[in-house]
Amino acid sequence: MKNTILLLLAGFSSYAQQVKVSGKVTDTLQNPLAYANILAIPENDNEEVRFAITEYNGSYQLSLSKNQTYNLTVSFLGFTPHTKVLTTTEDNLIQNFVLKENPDQLDEVTINYTPPIVVKKDTITYDVSKFVTGEERKLRDALKKLPGVEVDRAGNVTVQGKKVTKVLVENKTFFTGDSKLAVNNIPADAVDKVEILDNYNEVAMLKGLQDNEDMAMNIKLKEDKKKFTFGDIEAGAGIKDRYLINPNLFYYSPKTNVNFIGDLNNQGIKSFSFRDYLEFEGGFGKLLSDASSYFDLFNSDFARYLNNQDYTANTNQFGALNIRQAINNVTDVSGYIISSNSKTDTESHITNEYLNNEDPYFENRTTTNNFNNFFTIGKLTLNYKPSFEEDFAYNSFIKVTNNDSKGLINTINPIQNNSIASNTDINALNLKQNITYSRKLSKNHTGTLEATYTFQNDKPLTEWLTNQQILQGLIPLEEDELYDILQTKRSSAHSVNAIVKDYWVLNNFNHIYTSVGVNAAFTDFYNQDVQQLSNGTINNFNTAGFGNDFGYDFLNTFVGLEYKFQFGIATFKPMLYTHFYSWQTQQFDEKSNHTKALILPQFTTKIEFNNSEKINFKYSFNARFPGIEQLANNFVLNNFNSVYKGNATLENQLYHTVSLNYHKFSLFRNLNLNLNTNFNKKVEHFKNVTQLQGIEQYSTPVFFDLPEHSWSVNGAISKKINKIRYKLRSNFNYNDFYQILNDDTDLNISKSVSSTVSAETFFKKLPNIDIGYKKDFNAYRSSNVISNFENDNFFAILQYDFLRDFIFKADYAFDSYHNKSNNTKNTFDTANASLFYQLEDSPWGFEINATNLFDMRFKQQNSFNSFLISDSKTFIMPRIIMFKVAYKL
Known part of the structure; x- marks a missing residue:
């Protein structure tokens, strides 16, 4: 801490020597x-x-050292640069500059510097090149030195407080x-310049038409x-047979790009996370606009x-x-394949407090x-762009997964002590075909078409083994020395x-x-739960x-009008969408057959004071229909202590969402400010009715009309x-x-407040x-029982480039967890x-x-x-010491 204070004092001291x-x-x-x-040289x-x-008003501010001489150059596109000693x-000092318009744009080639x-x-x-020292290893190290750019530890980039959602190279x-x-x-x-493209749209003619808030980062490579x-290529080895191999190979030419990234390690570095998976599915922001898609992904077996x-x-x-290959000047073909195989062991110790009893x-x-x-x-x-006025793209996507697990659960509770072994095997296939076509129809009209076909097929198998009866009164177990319960599921969907x-x-x-559109989905869900008895016979729970x-067939046709x-x-943009739903x-x-018509309004407002100060307001009235497992109205065994039954009479949820965002960024003042608020009100929604006995539960969804709020x-x-x-966050x-x-x-009612203050x-x-x-x-607060938790976290990250050839990095985090309700x-x-x-x-x-x-x-946390x-206590990997060798091509 003493060294930290000295560093901060050094920073203030340096600042004090400025004018x-x-x-x-x-x-x-x-x-x-x-x-x-x-520019001051x-x-x-x-x-x-x-x-x-x-x-925007032409004002500027420079911090320069006292009693120093600088060559100042002021430049603006289309004007003659002004220089001053x-x-x-x-x-x-106050120094104003007047630039004269340059009648000959070619004279600008005489500028002998790059801003x-x-x-x-x-x-x-x-x-x-104006910001780096040459000791940076990866792009992230260079980006962190660019004004207005931040890179978190996972590799997510924000510029002017806004997340970069797409990265381009050349x-x-x-x-x-x-x-x-x-x-x-x-x-x-390898990096020459970094371009930040706000309101980015892959189809240039749609810029200014579609309300696209995406921010892209384009990496310009050096000429060589x-x-x-x-x-x-990086390779490493460590104690207790630890190893790492990480090749990163790139080939770029005007027509051909080839990139390969590999990773083989047993030191707990995960190359592909759930957040990465969301990006493959369209990105977190896009998925949140369709809540059902996001929650379906979040709760999927693959995401788990x-x-x-x-x-x-x-x-x-x-x-x-x-691989990307330019066929000609207007046609590109590209593709990627990503494959991952991981083996993971996890362990957790959890203390559960059930709130349905008067006594703990x-x-x-x-x-x-x-x-x-x-x-x-x-x-x-396949991308085909014959001109600015026409754009065509075809995408074909496939995902194949095979996941299996073996688990052991030990539960100690007032009713019984039990051990349950589980085996799971999940095979899944997902195919997606997508075409988009955009065309300038006339001077005032632009048309777009987007169509997607998706096929998904999941086949999970689950087995539970225990020597004591479970879910008594909920599943019809027959007496046996070992209770072997097998569940077969199949879920398929065409949309x-x-x-x-x-x-x-x-x-x-x-x-x-x-706009005119249609959404159609044809889904099937099958499950069977049985007990395999020691004598070889089957006890089918169907009885x-x-x-x-x-089977669940769903059709949504809609017409939309936006002004x-x-x-x-x-x-301002008020919107009105009329939906006609039918489902069987x-x-x-x-x-059972059903039909319904709904009118769903939306409204957005964007106030742009200047390019770096904006207010965005969004309102929408939304409908969300149930998934097939919420409708399937026979029992399903969810877990060793949980049974679920769907409700085929469910129709749709209705809820309001409102968001207000304020953003201000000033490179002039090195200031970045973001304020956001989101409000959600459920008007009609699904609610699980739960019967809880000890740790065992049975639940089924019902339609519920009392409002719920989140803010x-x-x-x-x-x-x-x-x-x-x-x-400060x-x-x-x-x-x-x-x-x-x-x-x-x-x-x-749940409330949480979190604040972080830091200095870098x-x-x-x-x-x-x-x-x-x-x-x-x-x-x-639940049933008049109030629970309070507090967490304190201190962190420090150090990087020191010294003696020109050495880079030292270290990070430290201290966490303090306090459950005030039971004084843990x-x-x-x-x-x-x-x-x-x-x-x-x-x-x-x-x-x-x-x-x-x-x-x-x-690690310890609460939920x-x-x-x-x-x-819960979640166990983590032990200390690992590695020696690595890297070779740069």
């Missing part, structure tokens, strides 16, 4: 020039180059476009890398395996190949699992979605959009109402003062919802540190460190690193639902 040079840049008519570049080699970008004193940052309306271009999508693969694998020394093979973040052992094999009812549960997770994902894309849309531009301030053979108009700095359910020979407010502000960036969440438990209906240094020759403190408060306290801390050496101009690099330095064995509060 401010400020003023305005205008043309000869006194019109302000926004986004003009001011010091005559003293020990001083740094400084720069600034003018605000400036010597600072002890006082702040470090060039800002246009929707594009920021960074000259990476204007072509890199693999899936997810930032993680790019920033963690592309060598830093544009037709070149480059990359690196990817969500494991902490484990006691992990072996990971990962390979990704991406506790269960201690220990769960161990061994997972084998294999998947292959492939995609083939077709198509939408045709016309964009009618009346003038620059008024647009009318009309007790188990077993489904359920987009601009008034001053505000853009069939359980064995019992059929969240979050904000973040960061300010960079000289060499230190300060951040805070969020508040509120939820009220009803539980129907053992025939009682109660209103539950950007010294050139001193060690850099990122330190922070996070405080969480959680309160949960726990603390744990984790630390990692690495030392990397690479001689200048040598392709060889060497590294020694250690993870979990303190050899901590578990809660409508009738259960859980305190």
Whole structure:
């Protein structure tokens, strides 16, 4: 801590040695020039180059060292650059500049420097060489040094407080476009410039028509890398037979791009996470606009395996190949294949407090699992762009998964002590075909067509083994020495979605959009639960109402009308969608047909004060229909302690969503501010009715018309003062919802507040540190029982580039957990460190690193639902020490 304080004091001391040079840049008519570049090159080699970008009103501010001489150059596209020699004193200076229009644009080739940052309306271009030292290894290391750019530890990139949703290399999508693969694998020394493209749209003619908030990052390679093979290979070994092999190979040419990323390790590094999976499915933001798609993915068997973040052992094999070939000037063919095979061991100890009893009812549960997770994902894309006025794309996607697991659950509770072994085997196939076609129909009309066909087939098998009866009264077990329960499931779905849309531009301030679409889904669900007796006979649970053979056909046709108009700095878009629904359910020979029409309005407003200050407001009235397993109205065994039965009479949920977002960014002031609030009100929705006896439960969904609310407010502000960036993040969440438990209906309320304050240094020759403190408060009220939790987290990340050839990295985290309701306290801390050496101009690099330095064995956290509060210890991998060798091509 003492060293940290000294670093911060050094930063303030350095800041105290600065003077401010400020003023305005205008043309000869006194019109302000926004986004003009001011570059200050010091005559003293020990001083740094400084720069600034003018605000929308032409104002700028530079922080320069006292008593130094600088060559100032002010430039703006279409104007003659202005140069001036400036010597600072002890006082702040005001310096205005007037630029003359350049009648001959070709004269600009005489400029003998490249501005470090060039800002246009929707594009920021960074000259990476102006910010890096040459010691950066991966793209992420270079990006962290660009003003306004932040990279978190997972590899997610935000620029001006907005997340980058797509990554391009030389204007072509890199693999899936997810930032993680790019920033963690592309060598830093291959990058020339980084372009940030706001409101990015792959179809250029639709920019300004579609309300696209996406932000893309385009990596421009150095000239000697544009037709070149480059990359690196890393290999490592450690104690207790630890190993790592990580090749990253890239070939780029004007017509052919080939990228290969591989990873083989048993040190707990997971190459593909659930967040990555969401990006493959369209991205988190897109999925949230369709809540049913997101929750279906989140609860899928495939996602359940990817969500494991902490484990006691992990072996990971990962390979990704991406190829893009330009057939001619208007046609591109690209494809990727990603394959992963991982073996994971997990262990957790959980204390469950059940809230349905007047007296406390506790269960201690220990769960161990061994997972084998294999998947292959492939995609083939054809892009045809004969002109600006026409665009066609075809995508073919396939996902094959095979997951199996073996688990053991030990439960100790007041009713019984029991051990349950489980075996699971899941095979799944997913196919998707998609076409998009856009065409400029006339000067004022643009038309688009998008159609998708999807086929999904899941076949999970699950077996539970125990020597004591479970779910007594819920499943018809026969007496046996060993109870062997086998469940077979099959789920298949064909779906077709198509939408045709016309964009009618009346003038620059008024647009009318009309759309016609159809969504059709044909799904089947089958399950059978049986007991395999020791004498070889089968006890089929169908006699007790188990077993489904359920069909669900759903058709949604809709017509939409949108009116987009601009008034001053505000853009408004009211929307009205009329939906006609029809659906049919069939359980064995019992059929049921339904129809319904709904009008669902939406409304958006965007107020753009300038390019870096915006307000967005969104409202929508939504309908969500049930999934097939919510409708299948025979019993299904969910787990060793849970039985579920669907309800074929369910129709649809209705809910309101409202969001308000404020964003402000100032490169001039090194300030980034984001405020967001989201509100959700369920008007009519599904609610599980649960009967709970001990730890065993039976639940079924019903239609519920009492409103439930959720509200969240979050904000973040960061300010960079000289060499230190300060951040404050805070969020508040509120939820009220009803539980129907053992025939009682109660209103539950949960609240949480979380705040993080941190500081990050950007010294050139001193060690850099990122330190922070996070405080969480959680309160949960159920059946007049109030539970309170608190978490404290302190973290510090250190990086020091020294003696030109060495890079030292270390991180430390301290967590303190407190369940105030039962006065449970726990603390744990984790630390990692690495030392990397690479001689200048040598392709060889060497590294020694250690993870979990303190050899901590578990993490502790809490969770809660409508009738259960859980305190869990999740065990993690032990200390690992590795020696690595890297070779740069």
